[in-house]
Amino acid sequence: MxxxxxxxxxxxxxxxxxxxxxxxxxxxxxxxxxxxxxxxxxxxxxxxxxxxxxxSEDGGDYLTYRSSHDALLGNPNAYGKLLSPSTRTVLGNTQPSTNVAENTLEDAAKGTANTEEATEVAGSGITAFGEGAGLPENTDGNSLAEDGADVDASEEAGIETAGKAKKNAKRVYLTFDDGPSIYTGQILDILKANDVKATFFVIGKDENYYDYYRRIVDEGHTLGMHSYTHQYQKLYASEESFAAEIEELQSLLADVTGVESHVFRFPGGSSNDVSQLPIENYIAYLNEHNINYYDWNALSGDAVNASLSPEQLVNNIMKDVRENKDSIVLMHDLQNVHATVESLQMLIDTLKSEGYEILPIDENAPLIQHVSCNSVEE
Ligand SMILES: [Zn+2]
Structure with missing residues (x-):
């Protein structure tokens, strides 16, 4: 058993x-x-x-920025159309003209093995000519793209303000486009902890984001406009639609923060190729309304490749910044680009350790513009 x-x-x-x-x-x-x-x-x-x-229109900045500059790389003559001579006198200010002239397409491309990166860096080398830069070289696209020496020569030859810019080298302006986002608060916290002021080119958002508009202003940053919808089709459809986008955003920001913004960044940059009218038409509107626009000459690449590590973002920026005199750095305040937030402390530390001055865009900031032109009334 x-x-x-x-x-x-x-x-x-x-x-x-x-x-x-x-x-x-x-x-x-x-x-x-x-x-x-x-x-x-x-x-x-x-x-x-x-x-x-x-x-989406929301993310097209970088792509159009790149595609337009890819086209420029292949066609130096395109500069003839884009970089018209400028005697820009917006707001009657006497800002030093921005000369990132030594930072030519060719130079930038040379130093980079990878073609994709080369495009990014080369794009950042688009020369911005501010006030007083009535350079014959500007209208000659070939000389600009093919030989940086021409630009240097022109710089020595004629731009008085260039000397001022040289003395004030090492200015860096951090800019965040497309916000506010779920990360705006984190960006603001980091800036606050480091006592650094930056510039936010915001778009129109609902009341859930109004506190961010207010914090940007209250904490001493520059609140810039980036159009209300950021939708290229709508924004660049006509002068009327462009004006409506600016007015709508400007009044929203004024209502929410009490401050009227007079700083703008074109979605896609002033050198974008999505605009349905010549960009000069829109620039004329900005000039008439005392609104300054700023492009960039340094960028992290955060909007084109979300898989870039914080270290890579900082390296991309620093590579450009070290070649420039003054730098306006393009970053994005977007909910799918958290690496930007993660990179910010490292970026600030690196800039400070190398002696750069980090400033918000104000009337003393260099007019770094991909396309710079006077109003049409010229
Ligand atoms: Zn944008």
Whole structure:
């Protein structure tokens, strides 16, 4: 009796063991593809978000910026159209003209092995000619793109204000486009902790974001405009639609913060190729309304590649900043670009350790503009 029971027990134990092995085996077999699927779904979701962003108007800045400069790289004559001679006197200010002239396309491209990066860096080398830069070289696209020496020569030849800019080298203006976002608060906290003032080129958002507009102003940063909707089709459809976008945003910001913004950044930059009218038409509107626009000559690349690490973002920026005299740095305040937030402390530390002065855009800031022109009434 006892023996039978033992044998029976042993048999049952074995059966239980087999059951367990089969069960665990099944679990492993079943869970592996499930985990893999979840992981892949996550990745697909991320990529879709990225794709939506890139395809949407909201994220087109960098792409159009790049594509327009890819085209410029291949066609130096295009500069003839874009860089018209400038005697810009917006607001009657006597700002030093921004000369990032030594930072030519060719130079920038030379120093970079990877073509994609080269495009980014080269783009940042678009020369900005501010006030007083009635340079014949400007209208000659070939000389600009092909030979940086021409630009240097012209600089020596004629621009008095260039000397001032040289003395004040090492100014860096951090700018954040497309916000406010869920990360604006974090960006503001980091800036506050470091006692650094920056510039935010914001778009129109609902009341959930009004506190960020207010914080930007209250904490001493510059609140700049970046159009109300950031939708290229709408924004650049006509002079009327452009004016409506600016007015709507300007009055929203004034209502919320009590401050009327007179600083603007073109979605896609002033050198964008999505505008349906010549950009000069819109610049004329800005001039008439005492609104200064600023492009950039240094960028992190955060909007084109969300997988860049914070270190890479800082390296991209510093590479440009070290080549420039003054730098306006393009970054993005977007909910899918958290690396920008993560990179900010490192960027500030690096800039400070290398002796740069970090400033918000104000009337003393250099007019760094990809396309610079006088109003049409000229
Ligand atoms: Zn933008």
């Amino acid at each position: 006892e023996k039978i029971t033992r044998a029976e027990l042993a048999r049952r134990k074995r059966i239980n063991l087999y059951k367990k092995i089969i069960l665990y085996g099944f679990c492993v077999l079943a869970i592996t593809p499930i985990i893999t699927s979840i992981f892949l779904l996550y990745k697909i979701n991320k990529m879709e978000e990225r794709l939506d962003y890139v395809l």
